[in-house]
Amino acid sequence: MIHPDSVHKLRRVYVWEQPVRIYHWLNALCILVLIVTGFYIGDPLAILSSREASAQFLMGWMKLIHFIAAYIFLFNFIFRIYWGFVGNKYASWKNFIPTNKKFFREIWQVLKMDILMMKGKEHLSVGHNAVAGISYFLVFILFLLQILTGFGLYAATSDFWLAKMFAWVPYLTGGDALLRQIHHAVMWLFILFTVVHVYLVFYHDYVEGRGEISSMGGGWKFIEEEVFQEMKREAAAKKKKSPQTAGGTGFKSVPESALKPGTK
Amino acid sequence: MPTPIKEAPTYYDEVRRKGYSRREFMQFCTMLAAYMGLSQAGIAQIAKAMQQKTRLPVIWLHFQECTCCSESFIRSSHPMVADILLDQISLDYTETLMAASGFQAEEAMKNTMTKYKGEYILCVEGSVPTDADGVYCMIGGKTSLQILEEAAEGAKAIIAWGSCASNGCVQAAKPNPTSATPIHKLVHGKPVIKVPGCPPIGEVMAGVIVHVVTFGKIPELDGMGRPKAFYSKRVHDTCYRRPYYDAGLYVESFDDENAKKGYCLYKVGCKGPSTYNACGVTKWNNGTSFPIQSGHGCFGCSEANFWDNGRIYERASAFPGFGIESTADTVGKIALGVTAGAIGAHAIMTNIRKHKMITDLEKEGRKSEQDLENT
Amino acid sequence: MSKRIVVDPVTRIEGHLRVEAEIENGRITEAYSSGTMVRLLEEILRGRDPRDAWAFVGRVCGVCTSVHSLTSVRCVEDALGINIPPNAEWVRNIMFCTQYLHDHVVHFYHLHAMDWVDVVNALKADPKKTSELAQSISPWPKSSPGYFSDLQKRIGKFVESGQLGIFANGYWGHPAYKLPAEVNLIGLAHYLEALEWQKEIVKVHAIFGGKNPHPNYLVGGMACSISVDDVSGINAERLAHVKQLLDQAKVFVEQVYIPDLMAIASFYKDWGSIGGGLGNFMVYGDLGENGYKDEKSYKFPSGVILDKDISKVHEVDLRKDDEIQEFISHSWYEYKDGDKVGLHPWKGESKVKYSGPKPPFDYLDTTQKYSYLKTPRWNGHAMEVGPLARVLVGYARGRQDYQEVVNKTLKDLDIPVTALFSTLGRTAARGLETILVGQWAMEFYDKLINSIKSGDTRMADTSKFDPSTWPSKAVGVGHSEAPRGALAHWINIDDGKIANYQLVVPTTWNASPRDGNGKLSAYEAALIDTPVADINQPVEILRTIHSFDPCLACAVH
Ligand code: HEM
Ligand code: HEM
Ligand code: NFV
Ligand code: SF4
Ligand code: SF4
Ligand code: F3S
Ligand SMILES: [Mg+2]
Numbered sequence A: 001m002i003h004p005d006s007v008h009k010l011r012r013v014y015v016w017e018q019p020v021r022i023y024h025w026l027n028a029l030c031i032l033v034l035i036v037t038g039f040y041i042g043d044p045l046a047i048l049s050s051r052e053a054s055a056q057f058l059m060g061w062m063k064l065i066h067f068i069a070a071y072i073f074l075f076n077f078i079f080r081i082y083w084g085f086v087g088n089k090y091a092s093w094k095n096f097i098p099t100n101k102k103f104f105r106e107i108w109q110v111l112k113m114d115i116l117m118m119k120g121k122e123h124l125s126v127g128h129n130a131v132a133g134i135s136y137f138l139v140f141i142l143f144l145l146q147i148l149t150g151f152g153l154y155a156a157t158s159d160f161w162l163a164k165m166f167a168w169v170p171y172l173t174g175g176d177a178l179l180r181q182i183h184h185a186v187m188w189l190f191i192l193f194t195v196v197h198v199y200l201v202f203y204h205d206y207v208e209g210r211g212e213i214s215s216m217g218g219g220w221k222f223i224e225e226e227v228f229q230e231m232k233r234e235a236a237a238k239k240k241k242s243p244q245t246a247g248g249t250g251f252k253s254v255p256e257s258a259l260k261p262g263t264k
Numbered sequence B: 001m002p003t004p005i006k007e008a009p010t011y012y013d014e015v016r017r018k019g020y021s022r023r024e025f026m027q028f029c030t031m032l033a034a035y036m037g038l039s040q041a042g043i044a045q046i047a048k049a050m051q052q053k054t055r056l057p058v059i060w061l062h063f064q065e066c067t068c069c070s071e072s073f074i075r076s077s078h079p080m081v082a083d084i085l086l087d088q089i090s091l092d093y094t095e096t097l098m099a100a101s102g103f104q105a106e107e108a109m110k111n112t113m114t115k116y117k118g119e120y121i122l123c124v125e126g127s128v129p130t131d132a133d134g135v136y137c138m139i140g141g142k143t144s145l146q147i148l149e150e151a152a153e154g155a156k157a158i159i160a161w162g163s164c165a166s167n168g169c170v171q172a173a174k175p176n177p178t179s180a181t182p183i184h185k186l187v188h189g190k191p192v193i194k195v196p197g198c199p200p201i202g203e204v205m206a207g208v209i210v211h212v213v214t215f216g217k218i219p220e221l222d223g224m225g226r227p228k229a230f231y232s233k234r235v236h237d238t239c240y241r242r243p244y245y246d247a248g249l250y251v252e253s254f255d256d257e258n259a260k261k262g263y264c265l266y267k268v269g270c271k272g273p274s275t276y277n278a279c280g281v282t283k284w285n286n287g288t289s290f291p292i293q294s295g296h297g298c299f300g301c302s303e304a305n306f307w308d309n310g311r312i313y314e315r316a317s318a319f320p321g322f323g324i325e326s327t328a329d330t331v332g333k334i335a336l337g338v339t340a341g342a343i344g345a346h347a348i349m350t351n352i353r354k355h356k357m358i359t360d361l362e363k364e365g366r367k368s369e370q371d372l373e374n375t
Numbered sequence C: 001m002s003k004r005i006v007v008d009p010v011t012r013i014e015g016h017l018r019v020e021a022e023i024e025n026g027r028i029t030e031a032y033s034s035g036t037m038v039r040l041l042e043e044i045l046r047g048r049d050p051r052d053a054w055a056f057v058g059r060v061c062g063v064c065t066s067v068h069s070l071t072s073v074r075c076v077e078d079a080l081g082i083n084i085p086p087n088a089e090w091v092r093n094i095m096f097c098t099q100y101l102h103d104h105v106v107h108f109y110h111l112h113a114m115d116w117v118d119v120v121n122a123l124k125a126d127p128k129k130t131s132e133l134a135q136s137i138s139p140w141p142k143s144s145p146g147y148f149s150d151l152q153k154r155i156g157k158f159v160e161s162g163q164l165g166i167f168a169n170g171y172w173g174h175p176a177y178k179l180p181a182e183v184n185l186i187g188l189a190h191y192l193e194a195l196e197w198q199k200e201i202v203k204v205h206a207i208f209g210g211k212n213p214h215p216n217y218l219v220g221g222m223a224c225s226i227s228v229d230d231v232s233g234i235n236a237e238r239l240a241h242v243k244q245l246l247d248q249a250k251v252f253v254e255q256v257y258i259p260d261l262m263a264i265a266s267f268y269k270d271w272g273s274i275g276g277g278l279g280n281f282m283v284y285g286d287l288g289e290n291g292y293k294d295e296k297s298y299k300f301p302s303g304v305i306l307d308k309d310i311s312k313v314h315e316v317d318l319r320k321d322d323e324i325q326e327f328i329s330h331s332w333y334e335y336k337d338g339d340k341v342g343l344h345p346w347k348g349e350s351k352v353k354y355s356g357p358k359p360p361f362d363y364l365d366t367t368q369k370y371s372y373l374k375t376p377r378w379n380g381h382a383m384e385v386g387p388l389a390r391v392l393v394g395y396a397r398g399r400q401d402y403q404e405v406v407n408k409t410l411k412d413l414d415i416p417v418t419a420l421f422s423t424l425g426r427t428a429a430r431g432l433e434t435i436l437v438g439q440w441a442m443e444f445y446d447k448l449i450n451s452i453k454s455g456d457t458r459m460a461d462t463s464k465f466d467p468s469t470w471p472s473k474a475v476g477v478g479h480s481e482a483p484r485g486a487l488a489h490w491i492n493i494d495d496g497k498i499a500n501y502q503l504v505v506p507t508t509w510n511a512s513p514r515d516g517n518g519k520l521s522a523y524e525a526a527l528i529d530t531p532v533a534d535i536n537q538p539v540e541i542l543r544t545i546h547s548f549d550p551c552l553a554c555a556v557h
Helices: A018-042 A058-086 A101-115 A130-155 A169-173 A176-208 A212-218 A225-241 B011-017 B022-035 B040-051 B068-073 B081-088 B102-115 B144-153 B162-167 B202-215 B242-247 B328-353 B355-374 C041-045 C050-058 C067-080 C086-115 C120-124 C127-137 C145-160 C181-201 C203-209 C236-265 C269-273 C387-396 C400-413 C423-453 C506-511 C522-527 C539-547 C552-556
Strands: A010-014 A123-125 A220-224 A249-251 B056-062 B089-094 B121-125 B157-161 B192-195 C003-007 C017-024 C027-035 C281-283 C286-288 C298-300 C303-305 C324-327 C375-378 C473-482 C485-494 C497-504
Touching: A010 A225, A018 A058, A018 A176, A018 A212, A058 A130, A058 B242, A101 A130, A130 A169, A130 A176, A169 A176, A176 A212, A176 B328, A176 B355, A212 A220, A220 A225, B011 B022, B022 B040, B056 B102, B056 B144, B056 B202, B068 B162, B068 B202, B081 B089, B081 B202, B081 C145, B081 C181, B089 B102, B102 B144, B121 B144, B121 B162, B157 B162, B157 B202, B162 B192, B192 B202, B328 B355, C017 C522, C017 C539, C027 C522, C027 C552, C041 C050, C041 C497, C050 C067, C050 C485, C050 C497, C067 C086, C067 C473, C067 C485, C086 C181, C086 C203, C086 C236, C086 C286, C086 C423, C086 C539, C120 C145, C120 C181, C127 C145, C127 C181, C127 C236, C145 C181, C181 C203, C181 C236, C203 C236, C236 C400, C236 C423, C269 C423, C281 C387, C281 C485, C286 C473, C298 C387, C303 C387, C324 C497, C387 C400, C387 C423, C387 C485, C400 C423, C423 C539, C485 C506, C506 C522, C506 C552, C522 C539
Parallel strands: B056 B089, B056 B121, B121 B157, B157 B192
Antiparallel strands: A010 A220, A123 A249, C003 C017, C017 C027, C281 C303, C286 C298, C324 C375, C473 C485, C485 C497
16 A cells, blocks of 8 residues: 555666667657658658759658668568567567457456546556557557568668569569558657657656656666565466566556545 | 450551561560560560450440540550551450440440350449449449459459559548449459559550460459559659669759759659659650659659548648648647646656655765765 | 341441331331430539549540530539639640641541451552552552552461451442442541551640540649749640641641542532432631630531521520420330420439340341430430531531532532432531631631740639639530530539439430431431342442541430
8 A cells, every 4th residue: 555645665677678768869869850850751842952963862862861761661661570579578569469368358448547537446557558559569660660661662762672563562462553542641640649758658657756757868767676575476476377488567556545635 | 264266466466567667566566575674585475365266355434534545545555556456466445445335335245245154354444433323323224343243253353543443542532422443342252453553554554464465364463462563662762863862862842943853852742752663664655754753743643542642732641630730740749748748747746745755865866976975 | 028137236426326117129218226224424523623524524434535524614613703814725626626636537447447348358559549549549658569568468377377357258349339449448448547657646635635535634724834944834845746636637638638538529429419308507616816705716617507608607595495305205214204304404304214125136126215315305316426418507607618628529529419318428527628718727726836935824713723712603505516516514513412414425316216296316227218228238328428437425415
């Protein structure tokens, strides 16, 4: 039981290993670059210049940067998938793909608490919560889609075998036109994701105070000693019943009063 | 293949008779080979075939079309169509050019279908309407669907001319009121060579025919059934305005200063970046020009469904279900606005509903701060 | 006893035309013309961007390629109040003339000649005599005995091969073929030469419109900017190319087409009294010397002639609600207000409804609906449109250029002016206007050059290109004289989108089924009374039908 007036002892948990952190920021940077250059490719600015065309290469640079970022983005993504199998339990692919009922129960729980702000048992996740997990899973699928459409568009203009491997993609959409449209539309989904994602990271930091934002910097989150103990007990109990499945989640009880609106 | 005809002049004879030298003939063969992406050995093969005589029987059907594919075919300069018709193929049925009409025309088709069963090439210009049991296209009292089925039966291979036959073209544009259907969706178990374009370039059409005549087999096709020789490159990658594209110099509106300087047409809707065709290389009308050279963007006339792939003068396609003016960007901006609003509302609600939690955290922090002060 | 014969497919035309005719005592007593394919482009245009319409309707036809696109941009420009720069007028007119030169020559040799020229009989010709004859009618250089004998050998081998290709099953040897073998050989030689030449003249379209078939147009002008001091646009080299092509075309028309036409016609003067038909003619007009909007300066003046009375020319108004209307009493369509009403195109409807026999069938039920063409009427009258109508209206309007070419031809052939109302007259009129168009093309070329010389290099007005500058509602009409006759498009624009788009096309006028009052349209009327010597080889039907140069893809759209 956490008492509101108590001063918590916090425990440092190493959640995001360094490779995950590097992955994350490289990915964020790539996406930022891809969005900026992608916007330009889709609708270049009107530049007034009297220089010879041969002295300029603005679109050329934009595309070059787009493609370099695209390759980094691809390899980084592949690396993350690999890390999903070898990394710590917070990095495991099991956090992303719902494999059991509990995952879905947790999704409902988080939606109730964080989004709809209903009453209930507050949920704590040291790693991703279930909603975050599944939304990252969806985002990973979008990454894949963007890689397919992007490299599908790129294949015809590249001699590199890797890019050429995607030459079949336009056949699925009946040509490049629809491919470009999908590629462009998915960009918007990333923009929307990023906005919501960043907001939620701040939100969690704000309402939980466990160092959510900085966790992607140093890798640590800070959880209350009581919670830590409770989770330990839970884990031990589970180990007895069955070999460990998903990791990194637990529950803490929150007194009713904490959820009352306003300052009565 | 029909048995070679002894006396008939070979293509080579004809070329010689017209006063061209053997050297020029070989140059022509080399050009054709280069056209088809063939090696040195291929040149010899073409030269040989052109000196032998075989006239391949061809049936050319017309369904829902505008005859511009036939028109484009007769624009071919190399080889010339008169030569193709007299020396290379036996065009036994084509409504546009054949002398016979009515039942004599139908008889000419039947003769070829029986006499050359399994050997003739079936060319189809136009799509087949499948709605209402096919009554939207009838010839000689039969539907185009019935005619296609009969003619495809004994064909060695099928050439789908133009966008109509390869992807339905304009009559298949939304809402496709007659259910205009491309050929590959209706015949099965036969190779279908798609030669899209509205129309395809005359020399490309002639090139496909010459390939079949010369090698006795169909050209190599890509995953969408198009001859690789002509459809493996984007207009954009062979466009002479490409340096302006890369430089970021664009025509902003038609006939502006930039247009007079021949800048890239990307921003006035050019679909060259998503269009696979030979226009930039082969060009049109014996190399005279092509759409972009004459100041108009490509609108992707060789791409499937190009009529519904967005408007001609807009870069971005309409977003499905949001009207012709809406693009992914319009929808994206709206969604972004809605999201920002929702986040704002959520942030306010958080401060209300979770007030206690937040103040507790704050209190806890303050307490620690005071503890530090008080030591 | 009358016998019904069917010609389906009618070949050497554009599209799918079926003719059914009742024949009694060797003459046609009833005729039915049916278009048997439909694409419904008018429905497909609904809701689209008016600026794109030219590309869609351009695909109505690849034979008269460009005329629908031209008519479409005119119609949208009319609706939006856009004035195009003079250079664009001249370029459009040059392209227009190019289209005529191409289309008429191809029609004559490749779509019509085999009705008059017996290809197989050409093998019997004496090359030397052929050469003499050819040289006597034209200075065209390709006319040596060697040339004709080489050709004859080539065709001989072709025929011997037994694979007759496009010539298979023709009505060769039919008694209606009356040309001497030498004329047949000339006809055949020029069939092949015209095939070679036609691919040249269309390069004018490639230069200004990027390609042919289906060159590009632009609402507000043309996309081909003028860059006199730059390699990027229309410059001296491009213009010189255009000039050369027009010069060559003029020579080909004057030295090949017209001499052939006259030579062939002189053997078929009996066709000067067959196939006349309606006697009503209509022209919308085109080729303004001062641009499209200046109707007074039209090289092709507009007007209506009723009942072969060339002493009076009536005016045409495309905007008047009750003047031009389309009926569907014999068409596979349905209107909201029933089958009896006629609709002006601004209120036009295009809801198709097939009610004919279930295929495969032998005969249509011509007492009911029997065609995918609607039936257009001008003040209730059926109209013939096309070269003959244009030549007659120009002649009747007292235009000197018309009178010169017409009178000379009548004199050369020694036929009366009434012989113009016939199958022969129609075919001759097409040739005569081709001469005029060849001359006019040069005039418009000179206008373009002079305009550029004077410093005007504008090619498009894009001030109203952006849909945000448009009124929320607009209506427009654009017209032209397509090679086959009077063509117009009507548009209704709502909120920047096409609310309704209607085409009324030359071949719709000519080839439509009869109207609710039983009045025949041009094809059907022209066939009545035509002699048919052998019902199994109705070459006479083809002659009259081909003299109109049918385009069914246009007619049904
Ligand atoms: C977050 C990831 C990405 C975003 C947001 C993004 C965004 C965009 C946008 C907006 C366009 C312009 C589309 C248009 O309107 O025409 C574009 C074009 C393109 N993108 Fe991406 N992209 C991403 C990833 C990729 C990847 C992984 C590739 C792989 C090579 C790629 C390759 C391309 C190509 C080839 C084009 C077309 C360029 C051209 O015109 O030739 N993109 N991208
Ligand atoms: C200022 C920007 C950003 C901050 C502060 C931030 C912060 C974080 C944090 C704290 C997490 C861990 C979340 C958790 O506990 O579940 C996380 C995870 C993640 N973020 Fe971000 N992020 C940012 C931008 C982005 C962007 C632009 C993207 C890509 C569109 C992105 C994609 C992801 C993904 C995919 C994960 C899951 C990481 C993994 O497990 O591999 N983030 N981010
Ligand atoms: N009828 C018709 Fe056309 C013409 N000329 C056009 O409007 O042919 Ni295709
Ligand atoms: S593909 Fe285009 S050009 Fe060819 S027949 Fe169809 S509409 Fe005409
Ligand atoms: S004009 Fe079109 S095809 Fe050419 S470079 Fe520009 S966008 Fe590409
Ligand atoms: S519109 Fe068609 S003609 Fe070529 S340049 Fe584009 S593919
Ligand atoms: Mg109509």
